[in-house]
Amino acid sequence: MRLRVSACLLVVLGLCTSSVPAHFSVDMSDGHKSRYGPGEIKSAPCGRPDGDRGSDVYTHAPGETIQLSWIEYVGHPGYYRIAFDSDGDDDFANPASIKPAGRACGANEPNCGTGDFYNNKSVLLDDFGWHDDSPHGKRYSVDVKLPDVECENCTLQIIQVMTELDKAPYDLTAEDGDDIYYQCIDLRLRRS
Numbered sequence: 001m002r003l004r005v006s007a008c009l010l011v012v013l014g015l016c017t018s019s020v021p022a023h024f025s026v027d028m029s030d031g032h033k034s035r036y037g038p039g040e041i042k043s044a045p046c047g048r049p050d051g052d053r054g055s056d057v058y059t060h061a062p063g064e065t066i067q068l069s070w071i072e073y074v075g076h077p078g079y080y081r082i083a084f085d086s087d088g089d090d091d092f093a094n095p096a097s098i099k100p101a102g103r104a105c106g107a108n109e110p111n112c113g114t115g116d117f118y119n120n121k122s123v124l125l126d127d128f129g130w131h132d133d134s135p136h137g138k139r140y141s142v143d144v145k146l147p148d149v150e151c152e153n154c155t156l157q158i159i160q161v162m163t164e165l166d167k168a169p170y171d172l173t174a175e176d177g178d179d180i181y182y183q184c185i186d187l188r189l190r191r192s
Contacts, residue, residue, distance in 0.1 A: 023076065023181045024160045029069040029139065032058060034183040035155075038073075045092040045157055046184035053088075053153065057186045063148035069141040070158065070183070075134035077101035078162040082144055083122040086151040086189075091122040094159075094180060098170045101132045101163040111170040111179075122157075132163075146189060156185040 025038035035054035040047040060066055068082065078101070085091040097113035105112035117126040124147075129140050144156070160181040170179045 023074040024070050024072045024140075024158075024183070026068070026070045026158065026183050026185065028071050028073065029141075031067060031069055032056075032185045035186055036183075038183075041181040041183055044094060044180070044182055045089045046155070047182045053155075054184075054186050057188055059188050059190055060146055062150055062189045062191060063146060064189075065143050065145045067141060067143050068156075068158065068185075069139065072138045072140065072160070073136060075136045075138065076160070076162040077132045077134060077164050078160055079127050079131075080125075080129040080140065080142075081117075081123060081127070081159050081161065082125045082142070083120075083157045083159075084124050084147055085122055085155045085157070086147065086149050088153055089155045089157065089184060091120070092157050093120045093122070095119060095161060098161060098163055098179065100170075109170075146187075150189050150191060152188045154187045154189055156187055158183050158185075
């Protein structure tokens with residue numbers, strides 16, 4: 001009997017851990033699905049190191065305004081940024097510095113500053129959805145005007161930049177750093 005109960009408990013725990021929500025998720029909102037789902041969000045540029053384009057590809061018109069929405073399931077103080085690459089996902093660049101929530105930067109603290117917003121041409125929206133609290137389950141929605149270009153292999157990247165007090169020093173360079181989370185939506189932009 002104990003063996004059966006233990007086996008059932010292991011199955012239940014396995015099911016629970018596989019469905020634990022990510023820090024933020026496009027997939028758990030409505031409209032679009034991310035390239036890899038909510039479980040892979042830790043590695044630039046799209047959540048998985050050296051990943052490939054996903055199977056969910058959304059077609060929109062060049063210059064169209066679309067609504068993106070996502071849910072922040074594990075709340076962290078921070079903000080969001082949306083960027084666009086017309087030929088894959090190699091044009092995205094992480095912020096070089098983070099503006100901390102509720103405190104000043106420490107002496108010689110790396111990656112801490114006023115915030116490195118709109119740091120390259122791929123960034124469409126930056127420094128929005130700013131919050132100094134930790135709201136679990138908060139829904140975000142934003143209208144995004146897509147560039148007026150045609151492309152078959154374009155990508156929209158959404159990043160969550162965390163600015164918590166206890167995160168210092170911020171680590172924006174490590175492959176598995178925990179200050180930025182990533183999700184990408186695969187697109188094609190076609191006229192008519």
